[in-house]
Amino acid sequence: MQSREMQLVRRPSGLPREDDFRLVERKLGPCPPGLVRVRNRFISVDPYMRGRMTSPANPFALNEAVPGRTIGEVVESGDRRLRPGDLVRSMSGWREAFDAPAAALEYLDPRSLPPQAYLGVAGVSGLSAYAGLVRVAQLKQGETLFVSAASGAVGMVACQVARILGARVVGSAGGPEKCAFLREIGVDAVIDYKAEPDLDAALARAAPAGIDVYFDNVGGAHLEAAIAALRPFGRVAICGMISIYNEAALPPGPANLVTIVGKSARIEGFLAATHMDLMPEFIRNMEAWIGSGAVRYRDTIHDGIEALPRAFISLFTGANFGKPLVRIP
Amino acid sequence: MQSREMQLVRRPSGLPREDDFRLVERKLGPCPPGLVRVRNRFISVDPYMRGRMTSPANPFALNEAVPGRTIGEVVESGDRRLRPGDLVRSMSGWREAFDAPAAALEYLDPRSLPPQAYLGVAGVSGLSAYAGLVRVAQLKQGETLFVSAASGAVGMVACQVARILGARVVGSAGGPEKCAFLREIGVDAVIDYKAEPDLDAALARAAPAGIDVYFDNVGGAHLEAAIAALRPFGRVAICGMISIYNEAALPPGPANLVTIVGKSARIEGFLAATHMDLMPEFIRNMEAWIGSGAVRYRDTIHDGIEALPRAFISLFTGANFGKPLVRIP
Numbered sequence: 270m271q272s273r274e275m276q277l278v279r280r281p282s283g284l285p286r287e288d289d290f291r292l293v294e295r296k297l298g299p300c301p302p303g304l305v306r307v308r309n310r311f312i313s314v315d316p317y318m319r320g321r322m323t324s325p326a327n328p329f330a331l332n333e334a335v336p337g338r339t340i341g342e343v344v345e346s347g348d349r350r351l352r353p354g355d356l357v358r359s360m361s362g363w364r365e366a367f368d369a370p371a372a373a374l375e376y377l378d379p380r381s382l383p384p385q386a387y388l389g390v391a392g393v394s395g396l397s398a399y400a401g402l403v404r405v406a407q408l409k410q411g412e413t414l415f416v417s418a419a420s421g422a423v424g425m426v427a428c429q430v431a432r433i434l435g436a437r438v439v440g441s442a443g444g445p446e447k448c449a450f451l452r453e454i455g456v457d458a459v460i461d462y463k464a465e466p467d468l469d470a471a472l473a474r475a476a477p478a479g480i481d482v483y484f485d486n487v488g489g490a491h492l493e494a495a496i497a498a499l500r501p502f503g504r505v506a507i508c509g510m511i512s513i514y515n516e517a518a519l520p521p522g523p524a525n526l527v528t529i530v531g532k533s534a535r536i537e538g539f540l541a542a543t544h545m546d547l548m549p550e551f552i553r554n555m556e557a558w559i560g561s562g563a564v565r566y567r568d569t570i571h572d573g574i575e576a577l578p579r580a581f582i583s584l585f586t587g588a589n590f591g592k593p594l595v596r597i598p
Numbered sequence: 599m600q601s602r603e604m605q606l607v608r609r610p611s612g613l614p615r616e617d618d619f620r621l622v623e624r625k626l627g628p629c630p631p632g633l634v635r636v637r638n639r640f641i642s643v644d645p646y647m648r649g650r651m652t653s654p655a656n657p658f659a660l661n662e663a664v665p666g667r668t669i670g671e672v673v674e675s676g677d678r679r680l681r682p683g684d685l686v687r688s689m690s691g692w693r694e695a696f697d698a699p700a701a702a703l704e705y706l707d708p709r710s711l712p713p714q715a716y717l718g719v720a721g722v723s724g725l726s727a728y729a730g731l732v733r734v735a736q737l738k739q740g741e742t743l744f745v746s747a748a749s750g751a752v753g754m755v756a757c758q759v760a761r762i763l764g765a766r767v768v769g770s771a772g773g774p775e776k777c778a779f780l781r782e783i784g785v786d787a788v789i790d791y792k793a794e795p796d797l798d799a800a801l802a803r804a805a806p807a808g809i810d811v812y813f814d815n816v817g818g819a820h821l822e823a824a825i826a827a828l829r830p831f832g833r834v835a836i837c838g839m840i841s842i843y844n845e846a847a848l849p850p851g852p853a854n855l856v857t858i859v860g861k862s863a864r865i866e867g868f869l870a871a872t873h874m875d876l877m878p879e880f881i882r883n884m885e886a887w888i889g890s891g892a893v894r895y896r897d898t899i900h901d902g903i904e905a906l907p908r909a910f911i912s913l914f915t916g917a918n919f920g921k922p923l924v925r926i927p
């Protein structure tokens with residue numbers, strides 16, 4: 270059986286390029302006894318991967334398949350816990366097919382959402398939004414939340430979960446189409462940052478009394494504007510800073526950081542990995558919320574394993590809407 | 599009765615100057631019925647006052663006595679709860695004497711420490727250290743703490759309370775005399791930042807496995823080095839950023855702020871005012887710790903109300919050792 274995989278062959282400098290990656294053919298022999306053979310159906314591309322590609326501390330290996338989350342279907346099983354046709358989530362990476370022990374595969378019993386939702390809105394992207402609001406920022410009813418990259422895979426969930434929690438939501442996105450979507454999903458005030466010469470002024474208009482929580486996906490000018498708008502005892506949950514992942518040198522941090530002293534404010538970074546214990550509660554909630562229409566979502570589907578580099582690069586160019594996924598035929 | 603007061607007459611630009619202040623004579627008539635007349639004996643000068651002098655949101659008034667904490671002695675009382683000779687702590691500001699309702703005066707029953715200690719080591723300076731470690735950073739036994747301005751009024755308490763809590767302490771101060779004092783009070787590793795060309799390297803030598811908590815009094819390069827050295831789930835408690843209070847424009851923030859995401863780290867500003875409920879517990883502990891020799895402290899005493907501007911300015915030039923106080927004869 271043939272299985273192609275997409276390898277990282279060069280550490281990106283700045284915005285990743287398609288030739289930082291290489292598609293390699295692998296032959297899978299017979300499935301070894303006791304293992305399970307899986308065909309991936311959807312592969313996730315995520316902003317955090319950019320950091321790992323050039324991380325001094327914890328880098329992805331070169332000339333190996335890029336690690337990452339996938340949804341796949343069992344095609345052969347040497348373990349009685351899984352059967353052909355079963356859907357599994359795993360960290361199998363950018364490959365068409367693979368063999369793994371059942372313990373490395375998370376069985377998804379037949380559920381109400383399409384399989385790819387468990388990589389996005391009901392997957393780790395959505396969990397990031399949920400954990401960031403509920404556990405890190407501890408968003409409360411009646412508070413005002415500001416979300417950047419609000420139409421992205423994480424941001425759109427943050428906006429809608431915050432509304433369910435009873436918060437007022439200000440969302441920022443780039444361009445009229447994304448902003449229209451934010452209005453559709455109930456965001457109270459929408460900022461098109463590409464059309465705004467002054468983000469501080471735009472945020473002051475959108476939240477005249479300031480904000481209690483900022484959910485940061487982008488860093489840079491958004492973070493600085495959010496710190497300026499923070500109310501006393503405000504919280505910033507930093508999920509990511511996509512604006513700087515491709516910078517050759519780290520740009521300066523927010524000059525107004527000192528103002529968090531007088532406001533008794535808090536800035537906290539977090540990783541979804543720390544909050545995996547919330548996953549069962551999160552999935553239950555999300556299935557109910559999507560079922561009732563309280564949460565809506567969008568994916569951007571790219572087709573074929575060849576599309577992985579392009580889908581990944583699109584994360585940084587604003588070309589995506591919602592969660593970008595690669596579908597394996 | 600004459601009472602002189604030190605007024606702010608011009609908002610400082612950069613480092614405050616003595617002529618930003620003016621000494622004004624006031625006549626106090628007979629003490630009004632029901633009020634209490636107090637002669638101040640010690641007046642506190644604190645870094646946070648610099649911010650309030652030019653704060654857009656919450657500025658000190660011009661041509662009035664600078665607000666601030668004092669220890670005074672009751673000289674006349676129209677309230678049966680206080681008697682001449684009683685020691686009181688209050689926010690009476692930079693004045694020799696004043697009349698106030700008893701409710702604005704905190705009675706200090708005869709205690710084990712000299713009166714001025716209740717403005718410094720056992721006052722709000724010390725409480726800032728205590729609250730920052732115990733409540734904000736939640737420092738735990740066995741963790742490593744880094745403290746900047748470690749020989750200052752707040753820093754020296756932070757170092758010693760952290761040792762009592764069972765933490766390993768790295769302290770930074772400027773010059774051999776201050777560093778010698780840090781060694782005397784049991785700081786495990788001392789950094790003379792004025793003699794160190796590379797603060798990151800010095801901190802890496804002092805804490806090879808990184809730090810769990812940074813208690814920030816200075817901001818700037820110290821904050822950036824501390825963020826670089828933070829371990830996963832590290833905390834930064836920001837008490838102040840004295841390095842930037844006199845800057846005309848806010849300098850850039852730490853470029854490595856983004857690294858708190860991967861470390862799940864937290865940066866939190868705080869004000870002692872939020873944690874005044876800890877004061878009774880704090881004073882009890884501090885009296886016991888000073889009594890047993892577990893905590894030692896130093897003051898820098900300036901004499902006479904005329905010395906207030908000079909004492910205040912000395913906060914920013916590194917000329918002080920421990921808590922600077924002005925004694926009123």
